[in-house]
Amino acid sequence: MEPHNEQAAGEVLHQRGWRKAFTVQEMVDKWAWLVDKVEDGYSDLVDEYTNDLYSRNWLHEAWPILPDRVILLRTPQIKALDDRFRAATVFDDGISLAQFHRISGFDPVTMWWWRRHPRLLVGDLGRSLRSAGATD
Numbered sequence: 001m002e003p004h005n006e007q008a009a010g011e012v013l014h015q016r017g018w019r020k021a022f023t024v025q026e027m028v029d030k031w032a033w034l035v036d037k038v039e040d041g042y043s044d045l046v047d048e049y050t051n052d053l054y055s056r057n058w059l060h061e062a063w064p065i066l067p068d069r070v071i072l073l074r075t076p077q078i079k080a081l082d083d084r085f086r087a088a089t090v091f092d093d094g095i096s097l098a099q100f101h102r103i104s105g106f107d108p109v110t111m112w113w114w115r116r117h118p119r120l121l122v123g124d125l126g127r128s129l130r131s132a133g134a135t136d
Contacts, residue, residue, distance in 0.1 A: 009065045013058065022058060024066065024074060028081075030055035035081050039088045043123020050101040056113050057106075082113075089116035092134060099132035 010021035034042075034052045042049055059078060063071060094103045094115040103114040117134045118125065 005067060006070055009062050009070075012065055013061055016061070018058060024059075024062065024070060027055050027058045027062070028074065028077060031059060031078070031081055035085045035088065038085060038118045038120075041120040041122040042118050042125050045124045046097075046100045046128040049125050050097070053113055057111065060111060085113060086116070088119055089113075090119050090134070091116050096129045096132040096134035100128060 006024045007021070010023055014021040030052070034055060037052075066074075092115070093108070096117050097103060097114060106114045108115055117129050119136065120126075121129055121134060121136050
């Protein structure tokens, strides 16, 4: 099924198991919120952090089924957020995060955000990741 609009893509992903038919705007906003939090120091629990990372998974899954006009419009914004996330995180091949969440099923190249941890290790997340070997 080739969706003709953003809402149809959200419905397809909902049918594939996502909790609801999210919109692209909702997930872009969620990814932007997470990037802001990581830059400032994400301090919630590791389970909250991994849950928040799924906003980027949703965008990754939505991209192949979104209309070209949406992709052209949104790609620069997503790329800018991705670049900010990379700058605010450290690559550790997912070693520390994998102690708390199964990431082995995520492609390491296309789902790279699971292989990084926040550069600023604060609060509950920082304590958990440090206990798994992460360093600032």
